[in-house]
Amino acid sequence: MPTTSAFLASLAESLMHQASFALVYADAGRRCLFANPAFAAVLRTSPEDLAGRCLAEFDHPLARSIVQALDRSGQTGEAAPVDCEVERADGGRGVLTGCVLPHRTGDGGQGFLGLFQDVTDPARVADFVLRRDPFVTTLLDAAVDGVVVADRNGIIRTVNRSCRDLFGYDEEELIGRNVSVLMPPPFSRDHDKYIGSYLETDRAKIIGIGRDALGRRKDGAVFPIHLSVGQARLARDVVFVGIIRDISERLAAEQKATYLARHDPLTGVLTRTAFLEECEAVLAAPFPGQEGGLFALYALDVDQFSDINEAFGFHVGDAALKAMVSRVTEVLPQQTYVCRIAADEFAALSRVESAEQAETLADLLHDRLTASIYADRHWVRLRLSIGAAVQDADIRTLEELNAKAKLALQAAQHNGGNAVCFYTPEMAAAATRRMFLTMHLAHAIERNELHMAYQPIVEARSGRIVGAEALLRWNQHTLGAVSPGEFIPVAEESGLIVPITDWVLNAVVEQMAVWEPAGTLPNQIFINISGPQFLRGNLSARLEELLGRHPELRGRLGLEITEQAAVRDLKAAVQTLTELEAIDVQVAIDDFGSGYSSLSYVQQLPVSKLKIDRAFMADIPDNLKNGALVRAAVGMAHGLGLVTVAEGVETEEQRDFLVSVGCDLLQGYLFGRPAAPDAFAAMIRAQQPAMA
CATH class of the missing domain: 3.30.450.20 (PAS domain)
Structure with missing residues (x-):
């Protein structure tokens, strides 16, 4: 051995x-x-x-x-x-x-x-390539998306770091398990069937196709993923490579974008486009009246909302609007559709049982919305105009219902606002009339349809003409004479008041330049100026230009503005009045007593005259209350060093009372109606011999 x-x-x-x-x-x-x-x-x-x-x-x-x-x-x-x-x-x-x-x-x-x-063994070959090759491991772990590799039986062979972090597993917990562990039902149930079908038929439902699906984390949480599956061959076998991306943030962003596309970001109500889509679908159903119900459309507009923003700031205005929308949803029935049309305009469509219920709801809504609102540490009160229309058998579309609600809203605003108004057939005729006037008023200057009339202003004790108020008149070639009370609001709403006022200023100055050398120009001529025109900022520059051509008229031209216009923006008003005073243009407060009537603002305004509103002239001296108000206004004005002018004087008794209380100047039919320039000049000439 x-x-x-x-x-x-x-x-x-x-x-x-x-x-x-x-x-x-x-x-x-x-x-x-x-x-x-x-x-x-x-x-x-x-x-x-x-x-x-x-x-x-x-x-x-x-x-x-x-x-x-x-x-x-x-x-x-x-x-x-x-x-x-x-x-x-x-x-x-x-x-x-x-x-x-x-x-x-x-x-x-x-x-x-x-x-x-x-x-x-192919399995050992795949295991080496996928898990032990340093380059492959580094490459997979560098990927931002999760990567999982499974064999033909769905057994996980490798996962990268992103996949482990995404699903909350350690590598040892996944290797050797079926890939369905990463899926919630029904995906986990059907996974093996999909893979088997693909291997048998080579027809893919998932392979090579990216799609959105759901994943399941170790803690059981289900979240949205985008899954792309590819096929690879290692040795003689097939492996499947899944690339997984968490799309929770993307879906959240898409959902937010979709929401914002259909909802107002401040108040959360529908946008105008979404409101139209929703309401048109509702109205497209059979006529609700046959089912015991109607639809009422409410058009809401916050009057002078800019005042709140300017007084308290936009944050208070925004808080007030959100509180207002909350109250709308409290008052109106459930399943009411609400939308924000513009900054301070809203609309609401509600199902109601009858027109009477619609009116009751509108009154309740107005009362609730005009009650005090606590907005961002400030108490505010909204002025609100509501126009409403109730569906009837003739109204099939939202467009028709909305048109009638808008007409009702316009009617409420034309009557001073802060009220509820329901549509009536007469409103359509009035709207047509306003549109017709707007169309023709735009061409009134070039067609030479405008002219000026002058009403005398007299000294109270002597009755001598010392001034005049220049009044605009419009004689339309088909309509005839149109009342200023009708066309001036149309001009203000349409913006035509700006070029028309410029024409008036030029026409009056040119007429004064004609009267002055002829000796028929009174001490002062006053022109009415609208609030928007007064606050535009270029009024004094325009008058300086006109008076620069006629220096002899300085001190002879005056303006009249309403007290509402004067206090709408007190700071801007004071600035404009100061500029006018610098070029020797006097300003009178027109219709004094019809609005705010507050000493606190009158004493801040550099004005020269107060014109007492004609409403106080009614029934004096018999009307003791009106008489007391006139006496108080005259005493207040004199206390501030202002001249007083009483409008609407038509009787001898009114004149005598006004003289007795110390009113300085008088104006009214008792002394002369508005007259053409030649007729007015004749009045001046008629009193000259007597004066001599």
């Missing part, structure tokens, strides 16, 4: 030369001292060619892997594992797996034995 050493030597000889695994022995300098035929075949060379050569000389994945393992083993003194993908002789891909073992020679030297086995 051979000795133990002889047996081991014989066994080593057999293993080195006849074993199927690859074997190599290298010294500490990485020189190959021995390689068996299996190892040499992998490097496509012979054992003889390898002998004595440094392994680092060979440009081959196995040689590079062994050199790295030699370094690790030399440092640690322990075995170093080696896994390496190689190209097989048949052209396929394979994996050599094994290790490098440190070895001490008899003379105390250092050597290393490498043993490697060819792994032909």
Whole structure:
């Protein structure tokens, strides 16, 4: 029987030369001292060619892997594992797996034995490529999206870092489990069926197609994902690669964009477009009256809402609007559609049982919306106009119902606002009339249809004409004479008041320039100026230009503005009045007593005259209340150093009373009606001989 050493030597000889695994022995300098035929075949060379050569000389994945393992083993003194993908002789891909073992020679030297086995199992090949290759691992972990790789049976082979973070699992908890663990029902239930169908028919429902789906985290939370699945082949098998993206934020952004496209961002009610879509769909159903119900459309407009913004700031205005919408939904029935049409305009469509209920709701709504609102630490009260229309058998579309509600709203505003108004057929005729007037008023200047009339203003005690009020008249070629009370509001609403006022200023100054050398120009001529025109900011510049052509008229031209216009923007009014005073243009407060009548603002305005509203002239001196008001107004004006003018004087008794209370100037039919320029000049000439 051979000795133990002889047996081991014989066994080593057999293993080195006849074993199927690859074997190599290298010294500490990485020189190959021995390689068996299996190892040499992998490097496509012979054992003889390898002998004595440094392994680092060979440009081959196995040689590079062994050199790295030699370094690790030399440092640690322990075995170093080696896994390496190689190209097989048949052209396929394979994996050599094994290790490098440190070895001490008899003379105390250092050597290393490498043993490697060819792994032909496709599962091991895939496992190596997907989990152990450093480049692939680095690439997958660098991806922002989650990546999961599963075999043909749905078993997870690898996941990247993003996928683990996305689903809340550690790698060990996923490897080897079915990929359906990442899916909620019904996706998890049907997954294997989809994969089996694809492998059998090659017809994909998911493969190669990106789509939105749902994922399930470890804690059971379900969230939206975008899933793209691709197919890859490793060795002779198929693997599936899923790329997963969390689309929660994207969907949230899309939902927010969709919401904002249909809802007002401040109040949360529908936008005008969404309101039309919703309401038209409702009205498209059979006529609700047949089912015991009607629809009422309410058009709401906050009067002078800009005053709240200017007085308290936009944050208070916004808070007031939100509180207002909340009250609308409280008062009107459930399933009412509410929309914001403009900054301070809203509309609401409600189902009502009858026209009477619609009117009751409108009154309740107005009372609720005009009650005090606590908005961002301020108490405010809204002035609100409501126009309403109730559906009848002739109204089939929202457009028809809305047109009638808008007409009702306009009627409420024309009557002073802050009220409720329901549509009546007469409103359509009035709207047609206003549209007709607007169309023709736009051409009144070029057609020479405008002219001025002048009404005398007399000294109270002597009755002598000392001034006049210039009054605009419009004689339309088909309509005839149109009342200023009708066309002036039309001009203000349409914006035509701006060019018309400019024409008036020019016409009056030119007429004064004619009267002055003829000796028929009274002390002052006053022109009425609308509120918007007064606050435009260029009034004083325009008058300075006109008076620059006629310096002899300085101090002879005056303006009249209503007290409402004067206090609408007190700061701007004071600035404009100061500028007018600087160019010697006097200003009178017209219709004093009809609006605010507050000493607190009158004393702040640099004006010269107060014109007492004609409403106080009724029944004086018999009407003791009106008489007391007139006496108080005259006394207040004189206390402030202002001249008083009483309008609407028509009787001797009124004149005598006004003289007795100290009123300075009088105006009315008792002294003369508005007259054409020539007729007015004749009045001036008629009093001149008497004066002489």
